[in-house]
Amino acid sequence: MARTLINVPAKAKRGEIIAIKTLISHTMETGFRHTNLGVRIPRDIIDTLICTYNGEEIFRTRLHPAIAANPFVTFHTVATESGTIGFRWTGDKGFSATASAKITVE
Numbered sequence: 001m002a003r004t005l006i007n008v009p010a011k012a013k014r015g016e017i018i019a020i021k022t023l024i025s026h027t028m029e030t031g032f033r034h035t036n037l038g039v040r041i042p043r044d045i046i047d048t049l050i051c052t053y054n055g056e057e058i059f060r061t062r063l064h065p066a067i068a069a070n071p072f073v074t075f076h077t078v079a080t081e082s083g084t085i086g087f088r089w090t091g092d093k094g095f096s097a098t099a100s101a102k103i104t105v106e
Helices: none
Strands: 004-007 017-024 046-053 056-062 072-078 083-091 096-105
Touching (some): 017 046, 017 096
Antiparallel strands (some): 046 083
């Protein structure tokens, strides 16, 4: 299981624009490198991050081999109601990780 860090404000005012930050630990092998014996190291990357707000998709991004080993993603959304912001990362070799955070909108 990958280690994830997420930063979502615990409270926000209705209509406020909030910053959401995510980081996930992963080796992220590009597939372009070779061992010292000349054997290609297979690609192993996280290729998708999908974020939902109370079950509705609010953000999606595709990641490519040039992304860092521990991808850090920041995006913004509008605080509309209290609930859960969910995160799902998927990648090569069946990789999948999820996390969530609660937000209270006043």
